[in-house]
Amino acid sequence: MKLLKTLGIAATGLLLIFSAAQAAEGQKDAKGISFSFEGPFGTFDEGQLQRGYKVYKEVCSACHAMQYMSFRNLSQPGGPGFNEEQVKVLAAEYTMQDGPGEDGEMFERPGLPSDRFPSPFPNPQAARVANGGALPPDLSLITKYRPGWYGTFNQLVNGIGGPQYVYSVLTGYVPDEELSEELKKEQPEGKAYNPYFANGHWIGMAAPLSDDQVTYDDGTPATVDQMARDVSAFLAWTAEPKMMERKQTGFMVLIYLGILALLLYLVKKKIWANAH
Numbered sequence: 001m002k003l004l005k006t007l008g009i010a011a012t013g014l015l016l017i018f019s020a021a022q023a024a025e026g027q028k029d030a031k032g033i034s035f036s037f038e039g040p041f042g043t044f045d046e047g048q049l050q051r052g053y054k055v056y057k058e059v060c061s062a063c064h065a066m067q068y069m070s071f072r073n074l075s076q077p078g079g080p081g082f083n084e085e086q087v088k089v090l091a092a093e094y095t096m097q098d099g100p101g102e103d104g105e106m107f108e109r110p111g112l113p114s115d116r117f118p119s120p121f122p123n124p125q126a127a128r129v130a131n132g133g134a135l136p137p138d139l140s141l142i143t144k145y146r147p148g149w150y151g152t153f154n155q156l157v158n159g160i161g162g163p164q165y166v167y168s169v170l171t172g173y174v175p176d177e178e179l180s181e182e183l184k185k186e187q188p189e190g191k192a193y194n195p196y197f198a199n200g201h202w203i204g205m206a207a208p209l210s211d212d213q214v215t216y217d218d219g220t221p222a223t224v225d226q227m228a229r230d231v232s233a234f235l236a237w238t239a240e241p242k243m244m245e246r247k248q249t250g251f252m253v254l255i256y257l258g259i260l261a262l263l264l265y266l267v268k269k270k271i272w273a274n275a276h
């Protein structure tokens with residue numbers, strides 16, 4: 001009986017896993033671009049993360065919050081590699097509401113490294129009103145939340161493809177004038193066609209990027225493709241800021257286990273040497 005019960009639970013669990021990994025109907029798999037941080041030895045590219053921050057700040061932050069990020073995270077090891085002075089300057093570019101002061105009134109002050117990234121809207125209702133009813137989601141964890149492709153085996157081998165999902169949404173718009181007559185008929189007011197979007201083809205975000213929208217400090221040409229790659233890498237980092245540390249620890253553990261295995265082998269040989 002107990003065995004049956006256990007099997008039953010296991011089967012239900014598997015079913016849940018597989019059904020959770022279903023794509024929205026007709027959603028296209030994300031484009032399979034590669035990033036520097038993939039694989040067991042992959043690392044984030046500091047220059048790319050700095051450019052990605054710039055794209056987030058100058059474009060995406062007009063609508064999307066990142067409530068889990070503080071400015072000081074930008075100088076932590078394994079990240080974009082800004083130094084503390086630079087982070088002070090980046091934070092001070094924002095104006096924060098603080099208070100209440102002695103007089104009971106709220107007041108404004110320049111941002112500090114300890115501040116969270118500010119939200120562009122005071123509440124979700126206001127965010128919807130400003131975006132034709134659609135809610136711009138918080139982007140801190142989006143690359144963990146949205147897979148780029150589905151199938152347990154596929155995800156095991158290729159990762160879940162979160163950064164590829166963001167990249168594909170940003171570069172996957174079909175301009176209105178290229179839509180078929182059929183699609184034009186079903187197009188909801190104020191929505192654009194994007195086959196990569198996980199929540200149906202019609203997305204309530206107009207294509208946010210166009211060439212040369214930002215000016216990169218390192219002189220990299222700001223094409224849509226480049227900006228989309230950079231901001232996707234940045235969002236991969238915000239969702240897993242300790243990835244580099246984790247990989248380094250894993251590598252040390254493997255070396256340790258390797259040496260241990262070798263020692264055990266030699267000890268075994270020595271102990272059994274006379275037994276043959």
Ligand code: HEC
Pocket residue numbers: 055056059060061062063064131134135136137142146165166169170197198199202203204205206208209231
């Ligand atoms: C003018 C406001 C606006 C700007 C600017 C903007 N977005 Fe959006 N974004 C939205 C809205 C609104 C949605 C929700 C769309 C929906 O649900 O139909 C959205 C959805 C998304 C999604 C899909 C989320 C999901 O649920 O799968 C991603 C990814 C995304 N935005 C990334 C970005 C990035 C990266 C930038 C900067 C390059 C950006 N957005 C700039 C308003 C904006």
